[in-house]
Amino acid sequence: MYEQLTGLLANIFSQAIHLIGNNLVPLIEGTGAAEATGTVPVTTVYTTLIVLGVLGVVFGIALAIVASKFVVKVDPKVEQVRETLPGANCGACGFAGCMGYAEAVVGNPDVAVNMCAPGKAPVAEKIAVITGKKAEKVDPKIARVFCQGGRSKSQRKFVYTGVMDCTAAVLAAGGDKSCEFGCLGYGTCMRACPFDAIRMSADNLPIINPEKCTACGKCVAACPKQVIELGLASKAVVISCHSKDKGVDVKKKCQVGCIACGICVRTCPVDAIKIDNNLARIDHSKCITCGLCVKKCPTSAIRDYLTPRPKAYIDPAKCAGIDACAKVCPVNAISGDIRALHVVDQAKCIGCGMCAPRCGKKAITMVPAGETAAHGKAAQKEMASV
């Protein structure tokens, strides 16, 4: 069997060389390359093969020597991390692609494991296991829409009948919306979203699906009005307006714009809101998402994404009647005599959560909405076990 095979191979080889010798050589001759010598003898073919072979061997040996002398050990962890990453090369981490982040997170101890936005917590945990770094809690970001002036609530300058796309509409005198800072509502962000996380509402405003949004920032780049920004998902109270117009002008153009009245600034218990250039802005590093400003805003320009809000519940067994909670409650929802049991009026409670840290006895818990005071105890036990 073996002899047959080798015999066959040898036969093919000899025939191939014969063919080259007979057919290829005249071909080379014909191309003019052999003009200098007149005719190319068959030996030229052999010298060609030998010279190329020898050169190949010489280069091969040289490369082998170089490769063994200058060998660089690559950390196998880099490859492991790269396989863990989603591989979208979106650049949300701030490095050049997934490979760049993988190298940085393995090589540099200061690079955190939670920087992959599309990967979120599961990827961060896996990277932490591979690199041996501490898995910090991922505070995911989300795209927020800074406009609530839908078709029914805002004015239009003219009737736009062009291409139904925001980037096209903005070319026509900045868009048909009278407010130059607002959402045009032609859905460019919806089409830009690679994760299908944006839908247009009946009132022509984008609605972001928090489950699907990975905070990749594609919609932020796509919006010609810069209406969409990335924000921390945990900071759920947002002033949903970008208008820098004076209050009077805002009122003319839109029912839900920020008129810079300053009520939120005075309401905020932690001084997180400032008015700058006729527009209130929340400093999210200070904001405790109590939601008081949402209730007080006269034009409902502040949006509360934390819905439904939890309600405060006082554990009768722990309450010592200190009254500190009643004093801090901004809506007077807590009642009760001093040194007697205090009760939260569930109808009045807005779930700001300001009373809970005030209670020295830790008697107050924030119970998720939908659970009444009667169910409160069970919920409390559940929370304690978690």
Place this chain on the structure above:
Amino acid sequence: MWQHVLTIFIASALINNFVFTRYLGLCIFFGVTKRMETAIGMSFTFTAVMLVEAVLNWVIFNYVMIPYNLEFLKIVIFIGTVAAFVQAADTIMKKVAPALYYKLGIYLALIVTNCVILAVPLINADEKYSLFESIAMAVGSGLGFSLALIIMASIREKLELAEVPKSFKGLPISFVLTGLIALAFLGFSGMITL
């Protein structure tokens, strides 16, 4: 003799500039000129590779290919030599200067199939240049290419701040600019005829 070497040097650097007059090596030219740092790194690597390449290929051409009548193989053999040498340079750089290695990234591997790198030994062989003339040609071409890279990188860094129409942003405006610089370099043409 030395006068001819100097002529070849200046001619290959300015008058027959590979990028602006012969329109070769545009891939790397547009690839690494986004930032001055990579442009300068690439200039050094390119000139060094070109110099060694020209010498190696001159030796192989004159002492192997001519005696055995293998001139018709020059494209194959020159590419082989370039590939082997660049691969070796790649390995050495990864060890010696990893920062530069990661900055140049894919373009270092692209030197292998770069047309300027291949054009220099081919021209040397066609013109039957001597060793010194070949070296002059290689260094001149390398410096000419470096000049092109540095001019383009400095313009493109400024271009980042310029207001360019959206459809022209990035590569298109770079091509327009290259055309304009090529027009300027056209002023050198005819100064030296080889």
